[in-house]
Amino acid sequence: MDTASLESTHPLVEAASWEPASEPTCEALERLAIVSRYDSGQLVYRPNETAENWFRLVSGAARKCTLSSDGHRHIVDFLLPGDFFGFCASSGYAFCVEVIVPGTCIARYTRGHAEKLADSNPQVARLVRRTAFASITRLQWRTLVLGRRSALEKVSAFLLEMADRSWAGTQSPSWPGDAVYLPMSRYDIADYLAMAVETLCRTLTSLRVCGAIAFPHARQVQIRDRAVLENAVASK
Amino acid sequence: MDTASLESTHPLVEAASWEPASEPTCEALERLAIVSRYDSGQLVYRPNETAENWFRLVSGAARKCTLSSDGHRHIVDFLLPGDFFGFCASSGYAFCVEVIVPGTCIARYTRGHAEKLADSNPQVARLVRRTAFASITRLQWRTLVLGRRSALEKVSAFLLEMADRSWAGTQSPSWPGDAVYLPMSRYDIADYLAMAVETLCRTLTSLRVCGAIAFPHARQVQIRDRAVLENAVASK
DNA sequence: CGTCTGTTTGAAGTGGGTCAACGAACGTGG
DNA sequence: CCACGTTCGTTGACCCACTTCAAACAGACG
Numbered sequence: 136m137d138t139a140s141l142e143s144t145h146p147l148v149e150a151a152s153w154e155p156a157s158e159p160t161c162e163a164l165e166r167l168a169i170v171s172r173y174d175s176g177q178l179v180y181r182p183n184e185t186a187e188n189w190f191r192l193v194s195g196a197a198r199k200c201t202l203s204s205d206g207h208r209h210i211v212d213f214l215l216p217g218d219f220f221g222f223c224a225s226s227g228y229a230f231c232v233e234v235i236v237p238g239t240c241i242a243r244y245t246r247g248h249a250e251k252l253a254d255s256n257p258q259v260a261r262l263v264r265r266t267a268f269a270s271i272t273r274l275q276w277r278t279l280v281l282g283r284r285s286a287l288e289k290v291s292a293f294l295l296e297m298a299d300r301s302w303a304g305t306q307s308p309s310w311p312g313d314a315v316y317l318p319m320s321r322y323d324i325a326d327y328l329a330m331a332v333e334t335l336c337r338t339l340t341s342l343r344v345c346g347a348i349a350f351p352h353a354r355q356v357q358i359r360d361r362a363v364l365e366n367a368v369a370s371k
Numbered sequence: 372m373d374t375a376s377l378e379s380t381h382p383l384v385e386a387a388s389w390e391p392a393s394e395p396t397c398e399a400l401e402r403l404a405i406v407s408r409y410d411s412g413q414l415v416y417r418p419n420e421t422a423e424n425w426f427r428l429v430s431g432a433a434r435k436c437t438l439s440s441d442g443h444r445h446i447v448d449f450l451l452p453g454d455f456f457g458f459c460a461s462s463g464y465a466f467c468v469e470v471i472v473p474g475t476c477i478a479r480y481t482r483g484h485a486e487k488l489a490d491s492n493p494q495v496a497r498l499v500r501r502t503a504f505a506s507i508t509r510l511q512w513r514t515l516v517l518g519r520r521s522a523l524e525k526v527s528a529f530l531l532e533m534a535d536r537s538w539a540g541t542q543s544p545s546w547p548g549d550a551v552y553l554p555m556s557r558y559d560i561a562d563y564l565a566m567a568v569e570t571l572c573r574t575l576t577s578l579r580v581c582g583a584i585a586f587p588h589a590r591q592v593q594i595r596d597r598a599v600l601e602n603a604v605a606s607k
Numbered sequence: 608c609g610t611c612t613g614t615t616t617g618a619a620g621t622g623g624g625t626c627a628a629c630g631a632a633c634g635t636g637g
Numbered sequence: 638c639c640a641c642g643t644t645c646g647t648t649g650a651c652c653c654a655c656t657t658c659a660a661a662c663a664g665a666c667g
Contacts, residue, residue, distance in 0.1 A: 171644090201515065212514075222504045224501050250632090257489075260490070261486070267500065274511065276446045278517055286654080322613080328516065331657075338613065338616055521622080569625080576647075589646065610667090611665080611667095615662070616659105617661095619657085620657075621655090622653105625652095628648085631645080632645075632646090633642100
């Protein structure tokens with residue numbers, strides 16, 4: 136919405152190559168999809184805005200966050216390709232979603248139509264349920280990560296999470312094959328992990344010097360020794 | 372399950388008086404319910420156990436948590452009357468649920484039956500969807516609370532959360548009317564908020580001495596000055 | 608080439624974790 | 638009924654990991 140340029144292309148066509156295998160979609164639902172293209176910084180929706188749509192991020196990345204009056208911001212989640220969002224029990228969205236990668240494509244499903252489709256098509260209803268249940272489980276794991284005390288644990292957990300969620304092979308071909316692209320800034324990561332940027336940088340540096348990870352570029356991480364990260368996460 | 376004593380009573384009968392207005396149930400679904408009674412410390416399910424049921428806590432309280440090998444425990448969520456749980460996208464539960472109040476009653480819905488009912492009954496499907504969406508929103512707020520830096524913010528947020536979720540008027544009649552019952556120990560609260568028990572106690576004490584709250588009993592909180600708590604939460 | 612924004616390192620201060628101990632509540636058995 | 642043990646709750650003292658403040662560095666872009 137907003138000033139996003141609409142594209143009438145059938146989403147399945149261009150979405151197919153982006154989709155992680157773990158996130159199955161359903162053709163009946165995809166027929167309702169309208170895909171829009173967003174620039175970096177554009178808002179997909181605002182808090183309290185009437186929740187008229189469900190969404191699925193097709194390509195690019197976005198952040199779900201709060202907007203405090205004092206300018207302080209808290210990132211609730213990162214949205215990566217395949218992720219559904221905008222699920223909402225009440226009439227208005229609780230957070231805002233802001234695109235962080237230029238050219239991000241997001242599919243929109245009119246809530247009323249989608250709900251009606253779910254009523255008549257159990258397969259769609261099951262897909263939505265499963266997706267929601269998966270979100271619940273992921274959010275619960277996330278509370279555990281946030282609950283971890285040391286910076287090393289949080290950062291390690293984050294890197295592993297990004298490696299798992301990262302859609303491999305969709306980046307520019309000149310990359311090291313095993314590098315994970317971090318579409319968000321260090322500030323965003325620090326916010327997401329509830330720690331100071333400086334602490335995040337220092338932790339990343341220490342992981343780099345000990346050989347666990349490497350940075351071909353500031354936003355490309357290679358996991359060199361996954362065991363180090365897993366150890367840090369599991370340690371407590 | 373386990374050694375829980377089964378009660379064949381129709382759950383709607385005894386559940387009615389416990390239900391918060393915000394959590395509507397659906398008669399068609401409730402016909403599937405089997406209510407069991409649990410003692411304190413009993414497990415409702417374990418991690419990796421086959422997810423054969425959906426659950427709803429009818430009365431009492433429970434905690435959803437991880438069980439680390441080193442005995443370290445992390446509480447993901449508290450389950451209070453009206454809460455659904457056991458929603459699971461994969462085949463096995465991710466966490467374990469442990470009862471913390473003697474005599475807790477929990478309704479169980481066979482997953483296969485409930486899913487089939489949802490397929491044929493859009494009203495049930497919508498209820499489950501709405502419940503799941505509400506869980507998502509609540510968990511996202513929870514990540515914000517955990518992300519807060521100072522102990523005061525976390526504790527204030529917790530007290531407000533409990534006051535909101537608390538089912539008023541279901542406790543013993545001798546209580547101060549506005550007191551909120553905390554069914555869990557200080558250790559559990561500290562774990563839930565990812566902080567040391569000592570810090571929790573100190574924070575509660577400082578809130579008490581400044582008149583924001585009062586403790587008729589260690590597990591009864593009266594919120595004397597809600598503004599103080601809301602201020603602490605909103606401050607950052 | 609200058610001005611951004613984003614990233615990294617350095618130095619200093621502190622909030623809360625940790626260790627230790629005591630008090631309170633509660634049940635159990637003598 | 639009291640003595641006792643156990644678990645839960647609270648307070649004190651110390652210290653470290655992280656936050657904060659400050660500044661240098663790197664890349665992007667007009």
